[in-house]
Amino acid sequence: MLASLTLLAGCRQDMHDQPKYIPLRPVDQVGTVSDGRSARPLVEGAVPRDDARNDIEFYTGKLRNFAGLNPGAVPAGRQQGANQAAANQPGTNQQGQNSPAQQFQGFVTEFPMPITAADLDRGEERFNIYCSVCHGLSGDGQGMIVKRGFKRPPSYHEDRLRQAPVGYFFDVITNGFSTMPDYASQISPRDRWRIISYIRALQLSQHATEADVPADKLGDLSKPPEKATGKEGEHER
C-alpha cells in the first residue's frame, strides 16, 4: 500500500498542462492585454502572406474601376457617383429600386480564374457545406435553416439572379446582403469562385431541356428515379 502511494505521489501533471499558448486555451495575460485570448485578433487589413490581393477582380468581384480600393491607385474612370456607390453597397438597394442593369453595374462578368471539373466538384462540396443550409441543395432557397425560421433567400432560378454577373455573387458571399451574413472568414476567395461556378451549374440544371442531355445519357431519363438524396449522390462521386 505504501509503495503504491509513493507511486501515485509521482503522478504530477506538470507536463500535461504546460505553461504555453495552445489554441483557445484561456490565458491570464498576453503582453499588456488581458482579455483571456492567446490568439490575437488580426490587425485590420491583414491578408494571408500567400496572397497580396493585387488582383482586385479576383478578391472583390468588382471591376477595378468600381472596387473602391486604394483610392489613389484607382484610374480616373472612378467618378461615377451614385451608381458606383450603389454597386459598392448592395445592402442599400434591395427590392428593385434600381433596374438590374444598374444594380449589377461594375461587377466582374467572367470568372477571374479557370474553372475545371475539379473546381466545380469542390464548389459543389463547399456549396453543400456553407450555402445549402439556407439556399437549399438545389438553390431554391428552401434550406433547413429557412424551414427553422430564417428569412427565405431568393431562389437562384429567378430571372434576376440568372442574369446577375458572377462578381455580384462574389460580393454577396464576401460582404453579405440583407439578412445574409458575410462568409469571408469561412470561405476562401478561390472557393468562393468555385461555389459560384456550381451556382451557375445549378441554374443551368433547373432550366435544362432534353437537348442539353448528352445523346448516350438520354435513355436514363425514362428510368425511374433512384432512391437518392443529395447525400447519397455525394457518396457515388
Next chain:
Amino acid sequence: MGQIFQRSTNFISRISIFGGVFFVALIIWLLLEFNRSSYYTQAFFPREQPVQFSHKHHAGDDGIDCRYCHTSVETEAFAGIPPTKTCMNCHSQIWSSSPYLEPVRESWRTGKSINWTRVHDLPDFVYFNHSIHVNKGVGCSTCHGRIDLMPLTYQVASLNMEWCLECHRNPEPQLRPKNAIFKMDWEAPPNQQQEGARLRREYNIPSTEVLTSCSTCHR
C-alpha cells in the same frame, strides 16, 4: 518469557511472502485499470458549458456539415472552435431572444470570447494534427463517436496512448474513402480488410514503424 510467535504462524509468513507478489501485481493492475476508467479519462462525461450547445440539434437534426463551424479541420492541426460570429450567422434571426443564448449575444455585444470548456484535452506533450487524419481517411466519428446524436458533448475515446497506438499499429479497419469522412453514420463494409489495405496504399500512409515511432506524436 515465552515466544511471541508460535510455530503455526510460519504458515502465515510463507503465504504472505508468496502472496506479496500477487498483491503488488494486483495494485499495479488496479492502477492501470483506474487509468483506463472513464472516471479518470472523463470519457462519456458531458462537460459543463456556458451555453447548452447541442451537436445533436445542429449536426444531427439540422444536418449542418461539421465544416460549417469547424472550418479549419481539413487544413490545420486545430479543427477550430467557431467564433461568436458563426453562431450569429443564424442566431441573429432565429432563437434570437432565447434566454439560453444570452451568453452568445453578450459575447457578440461586448466582443468578449465565450469560455467554452474543452472536451478533448490531450496532454501538452502530444502533437496532434486534425488535417492529416481527415485527409488520410480517418473520419470524424472514428474518434469523436456519433456527435450527431449527442445533446451534450462528451468524448467517447479514452485518449490514452494505447488508444492512439491501437490505430497507428493497424489503421486498415478505420480507413474510409474521401467522400465518407464527414458521414456520421459510416459503417465499415464487409470487405473492410481489403478496402482498408487499398485505401492505405491510395492515401500513401507510411509504414507502421513510422506511425508508431515516438517522435511522430511526441515532437
